[in-house]
Amino acid sequence: MKITELIALRDYWYPIAKVDEMTPKLVELFGEEFVLWNSIEGPSLVQAYCPHRGARLDCASQDTGQLVCPYHGWEFAHDGKATLIPQLEPKVPIPPKAKLATYHVTERYGLVWACIGEPATQGPPAWLEADELGWRVQVDFFEVWASSAFRIIDNNLDQSHPAFVHKSTFGDPTRPRIPQYEVESTPIGFRTRIPQFVGGVGPQMGIEDEDIDFDRFQEAELLAPLHTRIRLEYGGTAPDYAFYSCATPIDDTHAIYMRCSALAGDEESQPYSLFHDYSRRVVDEDKMILETTNPDFPIEITSEVHLRCDRNTVEYRRLLNKLSRSSDPKFKNGTSNIRPSSAVSS
Numbered sequence: 115m116k117i118t119e120l121i122a123l124r125d126y127w128y129p130i131a132k133v134d135e136m137t138p139k140l141v142e143l144f145g146e147e148f149v150l151w152n153s154i155e156g157p158s159l160v161q162a163y164c165p166h167r168g169a170r171l172d173c174a175s176q177d178t179g180q181l182v183c184p185y186h187g188w189e190f191a192h193d194g195k196a197t198l199i200p201q202l203e204p205k206v207p208i209p210p211k212a213k214l215a216t217y218h219v220t221e222r223y224g225l226v227w228a229c230i231g232e233p234a235t236q237g238p239p240a241w242l243e244a245d246e247l248g249w250r251v252q253v254d255f256f257e258v259w260a261s262s263a264f265r266i267i268d269n270n271l272d273q274s275h276p277a278f279v280h281k282s283t284f285g286d287p288t289r290p291r292i293p294q295y296e297v298e299s300t301p302i303g304f305r306t307r308i309p310q311f312v313g314g315v316g317p318q319m320g321i322e323d324e325d326i327d328f329d330r331f332q333e334a335e336l337l338a339p340l341h342t343r344i345r346l347e348y349g350g351t352a353p354d355y356a357f358y359s360c361a362t363p364i365d366d367t368h369a370i371y372m373r374c375s376a377l378a379g380d381e382e383s384q385p386y387s388l389f390h391d392y393s394r395r396v397v398d399e400d401k402m403i404l405e406t407t408n409p410d411f412p413i414e415i416t417s418e419v420h421l422r423c424d425r426n427t428v429e430y431r432r433l434l435n436k437l438s439r440s441s442d443p444k445f446k447n448g449t450s451n452i453r454p455s456s457a458v459s460s
């Protein structure tokens with residue numbers, strides 16, 4: 115299945131920008147274009163093209179707190195309504211159709227998140243270690259990968275690739291087997307807890323020596339169809355940390371790879387630059403293989419070969435399959451709840 119074929123995915127939240135990025139900014143989601151801009155009321159996500167004569171609005175200005183189209187000077191407010199049409203004769207009201215379609219958008223964890231459908235949840239999923247444990251949170255990566263978003267999340271859950279893909283960092287091809295583990299359902303997804311014996315990961319805990327081996331637990335959780343949380347626990351021998359990863363679907367073959375980390379240690383015990391530089395090497399190994407993968411992602415369990423160690427990626431396919439068969443009437447005829455980006459709301 116291609117990412118744009120699973121309509122229900124549009125009802126979830128995806129990071130589309132870092133909060134400090136320059137706007138207006140062109141945003142692509144599920145193969146459609148939108149524009150993100152900032153008014154004094156905060157971020158606003160609108161249709162990409164001006165309803166007057168089609169100028170693309172990432173070229174607009176926002177200095178006055180309104181989105182001002184560069185072509186004929188029409189101005190739009192945070193809610194998408196036109197507030198000024200310079201060519202109108204005095205006392206002629208602004209036509210109600212002079213309005214931009216707007217979409218759900220919110221800020222959290224240093225990111226701007228959007229939902230272009232009917233939100234399945236009130237906002238982005240909560241991050242336990244950030245919200246409740248107060249660990250240090252930072253955006254590690256926010257970049258475009260030439261891969262299906264499905265494949266990126268599947269890889270996050272996949273237990274048997276590190277031995278091979280990460281053999282230059284923490285993987286060991288001579289230890290390919292994965293201990294038995296259970297998959298526990300959660301209200302939205304599922305969770306697994308897996309013992310691991312890994313080498314090389316010292317820099318993630320402030321230890322420069324990459325020859326030390328560690329016993330740890332990996333807790334992997336699917337927080338939303340394209341959003342994972344992975345926590346690495348070292349039982350007190352080194353500072354723990356968690357990764358929150360999203361794959362924001364740009365189109366069937368591209369996604370924004372977003373990863374934030376939460377570190378239990380302070381800057382002295384777990385220096386961020388050491389952590390980040392090592393993570394960069396690991397993540398580049400994933401990127402290299404993921405950019406070779408097939409964008410057509412199988413969600414029928416019988417269409418691939420599975421091993422016992424693949425239990426959580428099998429569960430991922432089951433969950434996507436269930437989502438694709440959603441009985442929600444809005445998806446029954448394959449109709450979308452999304453407004454086309456060229457539409458004008460009235």
Ligand code: FES
Nearest residue numbers: 164166167183186
């Ligand atoms: S195209 Fe935007 S004001 Fe005319």
Ligand SMILES: [Fe+2]
Nearest residue numbers: 275276279400
């Ligand atoms: Fe990996």
